[in-house]
Amino acid sequence: MQVITIAARKGGVGKTTLAMHLSVLASEPGRPALLLDTDPQRSLAWWHRLREADVPNLIEADARELPELVAAAKREGIARVIIDTPPHAEDSILGAMRVADLVLVPTRPGPLDLAAVATTLELAERVGKAPLAVINHAPPRTGLAEPAIVTEARAALVGMGATVAASVVANRVSMSHAILTGSTVNEHEPGGKAAAEVEALWREIEAALAQDGRKSR
Numbered sequence: 001m002q003v004i005t006i007a008a009r010k011g012g013v014g015k016t017t018l019a020m021h022l023s024v025l026a027s028e029p030g031r032p033a034l035l036l037d038t039d040p041q042r043s044l045a046w047w048h049r050l051r052e053a054d055v056p057n058l059i060e061a062d063a064r065e066l067p068e069l070v071a072a073a074k075r076e077g078i079a080r081v082i083i084d085t086p087p088h089a090e091d092s093i094l095g096a097m098r099v100a101d102l103v104l105v106p107t108r109p110g111p112l113d114l115a116a117v118a119t120t121l122e123l124a125e126r127v128g129k130a131p132l133a134v135i136n137h138a139p140p141r142t143g144l145a146e147p148a149i150v151t152e153a154r155a156a157l158v159g160m161g162a163t164v165a166a167s168v169v170a171n172r173v174s175m176s177h178a179i180l181t182g183s184t185v186n187e188h189e190p191g192g193k194a195a196a197e198v199e200a201l202w203r204e205i206e207a208a209l210a211q212d213g214r215k216s217r
Contacts (some may be wrong), residue, residue: 002209003081005100007123008130010116011087013106015135016043017175018201019084021184023056026080032056034078036065038096041088050182053099055142056082063092070099096126102129103131104201105162109138109153118160132208134201140170140193167201170194171209 006015006021019035026033032055037044046194055195057078058166061069066083073081083096097103105120107113124131135154139147148166157164170193187193 001078002102003070003083003100004104004205004209005083005085005096006106007085007093007097007105007120008088008105008107008117009090009093009119009123009148010107010113013108013110013113013214014085014169015039015106016084017179018104018106018134018136019044019082019167020047020179021186021197021204022202023082024053024184024186025199026082026127027055030081031079032076033080033082034059034073036061036066036069036081038066038092039084040088044084046180047182050084050180052182053187063089063095066095066099068102093120093123094127097129098128098162100129100214102205103129104134104205106130106134106136107153107157109135109147109149114153117157117162121160121162132205133157133164135164135168137171140172165201165204167197167204169197169201174182 005020005165008015023033023035035044035056035058037060042060043061070081085093085096103124107117135150138150154164172194174185174189174194178185185198189195
C-alpha cells in the first residue's frame with residue numbers, strides 16, 4: 001500500500017485541490033483510493049458529497065487516528081491512501097507525515113508562499129521524510145518557456161534543499177469549474193491543459209513511489 005500525505009504550513013496553496021485530483025487518478029478499477037480528510041474545514045468531504053462517482057472513498061478523521069486507519073486500510077487491500085492535512089497544526093502535520101511513503105509539499109510561486117515552505121520542509125526532515133515540492137497555482141505558460149516566477153520559485157526551492165517536481169500545476173478556471181461539480185479536470189475536461197498538468201504530476205508521483213519502493217527492498 002502507498003500512502004501520500006499532502007502538507008503545508010501555509011493555507012491557500014492548494015493541498016485539498018491536489019488531494020481531490022490525485023485521488024481520482026490514484027484509483028484503479030475495483031480498487032478505489034482512500035482519502036483521509038484531517039483538515040477541520042472538511043473542504044475535501046464537501047467535494048466528495050457532490051460527487052456522483054463511487055470513487056475515491058473518503059473518511060473524515062483526526063490526525064491521531066491515522067496509524068490505526070492506515071493499518072486498517074492495508075488489511076482491507078487498499079492500494080493507495082491520500083491524506084489531506086490542515087495548515088498551521090504542527091502536531092497533525094507531523095502525524096500525517098509519519099505514516100506517509102511520500103510527502104507532497106505544494107506551494108504557490110510567490111515570495112511569501114516560498115518563505116513559508118521552509119518550515120514544512122523542516123517538519124518533514126524531523127520525521128525522516130524527503131518531501132517532493134510541487135509548484136501549484138502557477139501562472140499558465142504562454143509559450144515554450146515556463147513563466148519567470150516559476151523558474152525563480154524552482155531555484156528558491158532547490159536552494160532550500162528540496163526536491164522539486166518538474167510538473168507545474170497552473171491556476172486555471174477549469175479547476176474551479178470541476179470542483180463545483182464534484183469532479184476533477186480529468187473528468188470535467190479530459191484532454192485539456194489542466195488535465196495534462198495533473199496527469200504529468202501523477203506520473204512523477206508514481207515514479208517517486210516506485211523508486212522509494214525499490215530502495216526499501
